[in-house]
Every structure is written in structure tokens, then in C-alpha cells.
Amino acid sequence: MEKVRFGIVGTGRISDWVLAGAVEDPRFEAVAVCSRKEETAQLFARKHGIRLCFTDVEAMAACPEVDAVYIGTPNHTHADIAVRCLAKGKPVLCEKPFASSAFEARQMVQAAREQGLLLMEAMISTLNPNFLKAKEMLSQIGPLRSYTSHFCQYSSKYAKLQEAIAEGNPAKLAPVFNPLCSGGSLLDIGIYTIYPMVVLLGKPERIDSCLQTVGVPSGDPRFACVDVQGTAQFAYPGLSASVRFSKVADSFLPTEIAGEGGNLLLDKMHICRKLTFVPHGAPQSGRGEDMPGEDITCPPFKDEYTAEFTHFIDLFLAGEKESPVNSLDASVAVMEILDEIRQQAGVRYPSDRF
Numbered sequence: 001m002e003k004v005r006f007g008i009v010g011t012g013r014i015s016d017w018v019l020a021g022a023v024e025d026p027r028f029e030a031v032a033v034c035s036r037k038e039e040t041a042q043l044f045a046r047k048h049g050i051r052l053c054f055t056d057v058e059a060m061a062a063c064p065e066v067d068a069v070y071i072g073t074p075n076h077t078h079a080d081i082a083v084r085c086l087a088k089g090k091p092v093l094c095e096k097p098f099a100s101s102a103f104e105a106r107q108m109v110q111a112a113r114e115q116g117l118l119l120m121e122a123m124i125s126t127l128n129p130n131f132l133k134a135k136e137m138l139s140q141i142g143p144l145r146s147y148t149s150h151f152c153q154y155s156s157k158y159a160k161l162q163e164a165i166a167e168g169n170p171a172k173l174a175p176v177f178n179p180l181c182s183g184g185s186l187l188d189i190g191i192y193t194i195y196p197m198v199v200l201l202g203k204p205e206r207i208d209s210c211l212q213t214v215g216v217p218s219g220d221p222r223f224a225c226v227d228v229q230g231t232a233q234f235a236y237p238g239l240s241a242s243v244r245f246s247k248v249a250d251s252f253l254p255t256e257i258a259g260e261g262g263n264l265l266l267d268k269m270h271i272c273r274k275l276t277f278v279p280h281g282a283p284q285s286g287r288g289e290d291m292p293g294e295d296i297t298c299p300p301f302k303d304e305y306t307a308e309f310t311h312f313i314d315l316f317l318a319g320e321k322e323s324p325v326n327s328l329d330a331s332v333a334v335m336e337i338l339d340e341i342r343q344q345a346g347v348r349y350p351s352d353r354f
């Protein structure tokens with residue numbers, strides 16, 4: 001069996017999580033890790049049985065023993081690292097959000113196309129079997145009328161954000177809440193409601209959004225606020241979509257795709273573990289009975305992160321340059337939407353060109 005030998009950039013929690021899923025695909029092999037510190041690289045390498053350690057991403061990408069690179073570092077570093085790895089001739093699987101902005105996303109796409117190399121955003125939600133089944137079923141419930149999605153998760157890093165604000169201490173500001181690292185709820189978890197919407201429906205005609213922001217001590221007064229939750233409405237022809245995301249409150253509401261012929265309910269948009277189909281019943285008003293739902297959940301992967309590596313490895317071995325699901329157009333379109341929402345709220349990052 002042909003193995004695909006990966007180099008991993010970043011030794012944080014997400015790299016641990018994705019490796020646990022990736023190794024479930026027997027074609028996956030982690031051969032190298034790149035960290036900002038040699039010591040951290042060594043620790044991570046020992047933990048995961050990785051042979052090669054680097055502190056320079058270009059040196060890792062140039063290594064002939066590395067076939068492809070996975071990027072699991074903070075948002076503001078994705079574009080730079082991806083472009084440098086592509087320039088060294090290596091395909092890239094890059095964590096979500098693809099980049100800080102559409103400007104950066106286009107630079108990444110251009111680099112991949114110029115080099116003729118595979119590039120894909122590691123958006124787990126749209127490679128989930130239940131999401132793919134829901135996508136296949138859209139014609140059965142059409143014409144579509146609404147898409148409503150939520151991802152609200154009280155952040156384990158919120159207490160530290162409050163401390164950073166109270167003390168005015170930039171050192172306590174985690175990248176996920178730091179505008180200098182392209183942080184905030186929209187790019188961190190709002191994207192899980194918006195990316196699937198774009199894969200299902202394309203780009204909306206109009207966006208009306210509202211981000212709740214807080215002032216943060218980033219150390220740079222030009223970038224001193226970050227969003228902690230938000231909502232957005234999207235207009236499509238004959239269809240409206242709305243999303244809600246939060247890092248300061250939880251939500252247990254499912255995602256719902258509604259058509260004139262029935263509804264699809266996904267229990268969680270981030271990682272859907274239960275898919276329900278509710279066929280449209282007789283037209284009714286007032287106090288009519290609800291139609292019973294049918295559980296049409298797909299058998300789960302042993303580990304949910306396996307899907308993105310299996311998909312990427314399939315594409316790599318087939319010589320493909322992009323995913324038909326997590327396409328480069330989808331990644332750029334999503335970044336354009338995120339840019340627009342940030343512009344409406346005045347949330348800015350250092351790399352912005354708008």
C-alpha cells in the first residue's frame with residue numbers, strides 16, 4: 001500500500017487531535033514535525049512516533065522524505081506557511097479558517113495553481129458522512145426555502161480573556177481572542193456554520209450581520225477589539241439563511257435545511273453525529289401534528305478527523321489539485337463572506353487589505 005508521508009506544522013491541541021484521526025487511515029504516515037522550538041518538536045515527535053524534527057518550515061517542506069504538509073497553527077500564520085510550503089513543492093492541507101482574509105486566500109490559491117499542487121482547507125464539517133448525505137438529499141426536499149445553523153460553545157479560554165482584559169495584559173490573550181492572530185468567534189467557530197452553507201448553496205446575494213465585540217489589550221491600539229459572538233442573515237434567490245455563533249454561550253439547537261418537500265436536521269454542524277429527515281406532511285395551520293422524523297444517520301468514522309485525511313490522501317494519490325467538496329473556490333468565497341461580516345462590524349486584522 002502506498003503511504004503518504006506528512007510533515008506537521010504546529011504542536012498544539014489540534015495537531016494532537018487530527019493525528020489521532022489521521023492514523024486510522026493506513027496510508028497516512030507522520031514523518032516530520034515543525035515547531036518554533038526544537039524542544040517542543042522533540043516532545044511531540046516522541047509522543048507520536050515521528051522521526052524528523054524541524055524548526056524551519058521551509059526546511060521541512062524541502063525534505064525529500066515529506067510528501068505533504070498539514071498546517072495546525074494560529075489563523076494569521078496559515079497563508080504565509082502554506083505559500084512557503086507550496087513554493088518548496090509540497091501539497092498542503094491547511095486548518096480552517098483557510099486564511100485571515102480573502103486577499104490571503106487568493107495568494108494561497110495562486111501559489112498552488114502556479115505550482116500545480118494540491119491545496120485543501122481542513123474543514124471537517126463538509127467531509128462528514130452525514131453532511132454529505134444531507135447534500136445528496138437536497139433535491140428530495142427542494143425547492144429549498146431556508147438554512148439555519150448554530151455553533152455556540154462557551155470557550156475554555158474565555159476566563160483567561162476576561163483576566164487579560166481586567167489586567168490589560170497582552171501576554172494573557174490567547175491567539176483565538178487576539179486580533180493580531182486573526183482571532184475571534186467568527187473565524188474560529190462561525191465558519192462552521194458558513195462554510196457548509198457555501199458548499200450547499202454557493203455565495204449569498206446579500207449579508208446582514210451583527211458581531212458582538214469586546215475591547216482587548218492586544219498591544220496594538222489599531223487592532224484592539226475582537227468578536228465573541230454574532231449572527232448573520234444571508235439572502236439567496238427564494239431562500240433565506242441565518243447563522244448564530246458564540247464563544248460566550250452554549251447552544252444545543254440543530255442545523256436545519258428546509259425545503260417545500262421536507263426538512264433535514266443535523267444535530268451539530270461542526271461534527272454531525274445524527275441526521276434526521278422529516279418529510280413534508282399535509283399543509284396545516286394552527287394546532288396540527290408534527291410529522292415524525294426518520295433517523296437516517298450514516299455509520300460513524302472511528303475518529304471524526306479521519307475523514308479529512310482520507311479525502312486529502314485520495315486526492316493526492318489520484319493526482320488531483322483540489323477537492324470537489326472543500327474546493328478552492330469555496331475557501332475563497334467563505335473568506336470573502338467573513339471579510340464582509342468583519343467589515344460590517346469594524347473588526348480588523350493587520351493583514352487586511354480592505
Ligand SMILES: NC(=O)c1ccc[n+]([C@@H]2O[C@H](COP(=O)([O-])OP(=O)(O)OC[C@H]3O[C@@H](n4cnc5c(N)ncnc54)[C@H](OP(=O)(O)O)[C@@H]3O)[C@@H](O)[C@H]2O)c1
Pocket residue numbers: 009010011012013014015034035036037040041072073074075077095096097122124175176187188
Ligand atoms: N478543525 C478543528 O476542529 C479545529 C479545532 C481547533 C482549532 N482549529 C484550528 O487550528 C489552528 C490552531 O488552533 P489552536 O487552538 O491549536 O492554536 P494554538 O494552540 O494557539 O497554536 C497551535 C500551535 O501553533 C504553533 N504556534 C503558535 N503561535 C504561533 C505563531 N505565532 N507562529 C507559528 N506557529 C505558532 C504552536 O506550536 P509550536 O509551539 O510547536 O510552534 C502552537 O502549539 C487554528 O487555525 C484553529 O482555527 C481547528
